[in-house]
Amino acid sequence: MAKPVSEYTRKRNFDITSEPPETSGRARSNKSKALTFVIHKHDARNLHYDFRLELDGTLKSWAVPKGPSLDPKNKRLAVHVEDHPLGYGSFEGSIPEGQYGAGDVIVWDRGVWQPHGDPRATYKAGKLKFTLIGEKLTGDWALVRTHLQGSGDKEQWLLIKEKDEAVRSADEYDIVADKPESVVSGATVGEGRSAAKAPKRKAASAPVAEKKPAASKPASKKAATKKSSVPDKLSPQLATLMDTPPAGDWLYEIKFDGYRIMARIRDGEVRMITRNGHDWTDRLPLQAKAIADLNLGDGWLDGEVVVLNDAGLPDFQALQNAFEIGRSKDIVYYLFDVPFLNGEDIREKPVEERRAALKKLLGRQAKGLLRFSDAFSANHRDIIESACSLSLEGVIGKRAGSVYQSRRSPDWIKLKCKLRQEFVIVGFTKPQGTRSGFGALLLAVNEEGAGLVYAGRVGTGFNQKMLDDMFGQMKALEQDASPLAKKLTSAQARGVHWIEPTLVGEVEFGEWTREGIIRHSSFIALRSDKPAEEVVHEYPRTPKDIKAPFKPKASKSGASKTEEPPSKPARTRSGKDRIEVAGVLISHPERVIDKESGLHKIDLAHFYESISDWILPHLDHRPVALLRCPEGVEGEQFFQKHSERLAIPNIKQLDPELDPGHARLMEIDTVQALVGAAQMGTIELHTWGSTYDQIELPDHFVLDLDPDTDLPWRSMVEATQLTLSVLDELGLDAYIKTSGGKGMHILVPLARKADWDTVKAFAKALAQFISQQLPERFTATSGPKNRIGKIFIDYLRNTRGASTVAAYSVRARPGLPVSVPIARDELTSLKSSAQWNIANLQKRLRKLKADPWAGYKNTQRITKPMWKRLGVKAPG
Incomplete structure (x- = not known):
């Protein structure tokens, strides 16, 4: 017997609306995952807020016309509506006109909810009480069914804030007006509606705010409106x-x-x-x-x-x-x-x-x-x-x-934000390995008086559909002769299939070399809106060129020309199928190591070379462990602590007596060793908590704050602040860095006095103390079942032989995020622990005015009064 169509599905035409169908949301086991909630702000016929709680594999939903209030006196009407699929929790967009609920939708808040008692029983009884842990809403709340008569057969409930520390008087504060934006995109909806007292609103899906232009003088004496016929x-x-x-x-x-x-x-x-x-x-x-x-x-x-x-x-x-x-x-x-x-x-x-x-x-x-x-x-x-x-x-x-x-x-x-422009596609090479279609595209630009000039190659950024579609187009345009004005060398032209120069592709890249060749390129898409003859080398102007209006000298193609010199020459040398970086030959440089970003092996090698001055001080004199991913982020991963028989170029092998019974430990102390590790498929670098010259005496301990993945980022920030407060009370100076994943790392530098067992015992006592003081927020017990809706304070990394990902190390995760040190005053402005990656970290480093960890010294000691304040007897 066919399953009856739900009210949610019956009301929607999924060929028109972009809302997710019911099949997009999968039921989850409540035993192993926290229950999520989401509040959508919905600018439909009437602006309202959709309050949704996950329960039994769906989102139980209520329409709240005025939105939530932090004042218990304000009991908000909540009209019970149809269940929505779990996939709807991440929906944000515009429902087309003519469809049910037409209008813009944003995620106003999201996080996890913790029911008080059995949620199924209290929901059925119409007296749901729960705690919210969201980006905006926190504390205890209640949803209570009333006997009021509403329109149609929809139940009328009340959404009520319970009395706790999160309460705010409605006379003093309105969270709906103060925080109108999406927690996902920063967009707002409902401008000019009943919430007009809110700050300036932004367009529904454009994460920017409207600037009220300053008054200015008329552009010219002709500024008066002219009547004229509209041109064709x-x-x-x-x-x-x-x-x-x-x-x-x-x-x-x-x-x-x-x-x-x-x-x-x-x-x-x-x-x-x-x-x-x-x-x-x-x-x-x-x-x-x-x-x-x-x-x-x-x-x-x-x-x-x-x-x-x-x-x-x-x-x-x-x-x-x-x-x-x-x-x-x-x-x-x-x-x-x-x-x-x-x-x-x-x-x-x-x-x-x-x-x-x-x-x-x-x-x-x-x-x-x-x-x-x-x-x-x-x-x-x-x-x-x-x-x-x-x-x-x-x-x-x-x-x-x-x-x-x-x-x-x-x-x-x-x-x-990045160098990016169109290029004429003049040829392609054969694919290598398991790749189909083509290997790389040969690119060119028009140069005044010279014709088409070679501008380099691009071999990344393609998905399988693009490879197939573009290969078919290029095969139809194939020709024997090169369309370039100047012939390439025999080595450059070897294996190239030339095509008629009619296709235009947009490419993102790192820089132009002095020879006019692009580096670190990634293909974006074909462009059918720009003729090949209009594609030129785009030189940026400087502010001094544009203080006053000017008339640019036009080339034959109609584009502006300047004499801006190209960037510095590249620091790499190419071989037949290898590229040299910092003196290390990188094999298979075009291998994609992260499908999400399209980045490849050579990008990782260049990144580690470029940040060597930042990362090497954190690797200096420390045993290092490598997370190797030969086939990239999605392939098999190997954690390697010892050198064994693997010949990593330029890596330093340490004294075998440091770890008896095993192959030698390793150290990375040069840029060549750093790039050599990348050549051997290494993505992550993990270091011990001690230097090898005093390997039995750790010089810091680390607390890894590891959250339930459904917790909102706000909880992570608050947890870091709370942990830092405890350390401050103990008189311990601490430093923080993003993990590059979901959590945060807190490092406490120490004088080399206490042994491994003592340091680990203190870190454990600290983690247990915090979790005992705030059991609803923290746990010191490992395992997913103990972390539901909480943050695990992982102290287990403070063991001899254990390691933590190094500062400035890349993480083997989609997008290739980086673990980055930050100053304390940056914490509240942080958007994510994976905020920086190998594509955008350099921008942060360039604008840093001071080292975020300035003042870091290995002089602190764990004292008896500290043990006492944690309620633990000092060892010995």
Whole structure:
């Protein structure tokens, strides 16, 4: 007999809505996992909050019109609605018009809940009491069923804050108004609704805040509105690449990772036009209809179409996939300018006025398929750092008071987080090993007076579908002769299949060499919106070039040219199938070691070389253990403590008497040894708690705070603060670092006086003391069943022969995060323990003004009064 369709499924058309179907959520054993909760803020017909508690494999759900209150006097109405699948807990996006619950949805809060008593029995009885551990809500709460009559047959409940330390008077504080943003993306919804007293809101899925432009002088004497007929064609204004933000009054927006689209409205008909004049209306039918529904007069709108990922950020590959399968409903059209409005030419009005007019005309329509591109509110000096920390491609700056010009203008600038541009694809190589399709692409750019000039290769960033699809396209374009103006050497051209230079690909890379070759490259996607003849080497300008408007000298391709010199030459030397890094030959450099980021073995070697000055002091004179992952993060992993027969280039073998009965321990004390370990498939580096010259006397102990994975990050921050407070009370100086995973590491430096057993016993006593004082938050007992909804204080690393991942070591996890030392005052601003990875850590290191662990000294001793304060008798 077929299972009856649930109310959740019955109400939704999953071919249209992006909400998860019921099959996306799997029931979990409540015995081995904490129960999760999520609160969605839902800007539907009426703005409300959806309160959801995990129970019996579903999310029990209540609609709370006014949202939760921290005041027990405010008993919030909670209307019981249909159960939602567990997969809905991570949903954030826009439910299309015409669908049930149409409107924007954000994750307002999430975490774990701890029921008081049997949750099934209290739920059935209508008297649920529980503790919340969320990013915003904490403490004890109750959901109580009433006998009030509501609309239809839906039960009426009350959501009530219980009296505890988290209580706040409603006269003094409103958490709904004070914290309107998503805990996932930082986005807000419901601007201008009943929560208007909240701080400035952000667009539904764009993690930026609107900046109120400062008043500026008119752009010119012609700034008065001119009546004119709307042209059939209009070229967009293009931005000039910059290396740093210039001084002056600028408005900054997201640099969207999508396709630039101009929307033309003529006699009620909307056409969606690419920057090169191609009509894409058939590919964007829903967006065209949404614009038509605005009932505007003749005009032109300017914007970018994107697809947003789960974090609310633009995903270009997802955009291409949406076009390929014809899912126009997944595409969002962000609008940022309006050159012509209702038959009027307003191009010479200041950009602030044009944007204000655009925002006004979108009004309540600025959601779903059409959205207004909000501006950053940060100081201009922090703009690019803020954008990069959000994993954005970069930002676009627009000079306050500037007019709209259909050309590349210095009044619009672009600042990129990484070097990234289009290249002409001129050839490909054969695949190696188990890879199919092709190995690497040969790239080129147009150079004035010279034609196509070789710019290097890219062999990473492809998934299997891209390999297959692109190989088919390139095979059809294959030709015998090289399309490059200057022939490559016989070694460079060996095995290359040349193709007609018509395909354009976007590539992200680390730098240009002096010879004009890109390094550390990764393929992003094919670009069908830019002709091959327009692809040139993009040189960033400096602020001194752009203090005042200028007229750039145009090349034959129409792009601006400067004499900005390329970057310093590379420090690597290539062989036939190996690349030299720091004097170490890296074999199989193109092997992908992390599918999530697309990073490969050579990237890891370059990373360890680049941070050698930071990591080597933490490896100096210490036995090191290696986590080797020859096939990458997803392959088999080996933990190696001894040198054995493995010949790791340049690694130092220690005295065999340090660990009798085993092969020699190892030390990494040079950049060559560091890179040599990466060559042998090492990702993680773990060190002992002592130096080998006094191996029996540890010089620090470490507490590894390891949370239940369902706990919110806020709990991790609070747990670290609480542990540090206990150490402060004991008079012990402590230092913290991210684990690169979910938890935090706290290191306490010691004078080399106590032996291993004493240090481990003290760390154990400390962990047990904290867990006894706060048993609802901590546990000192290992094992998943003891850590449900809690944080395990792991003291077991303080044993002879045990080790902890070193500061600045990469972790063998998706995304290749790094364990990073931080200062105490950085803790509350930390977003995740995996916040830094091999792609973004250098940016942090460059802006550091001081060592986060400045003052670290091995002079502290464990004293008898300390043991006494922990309630334990000192050994001996």
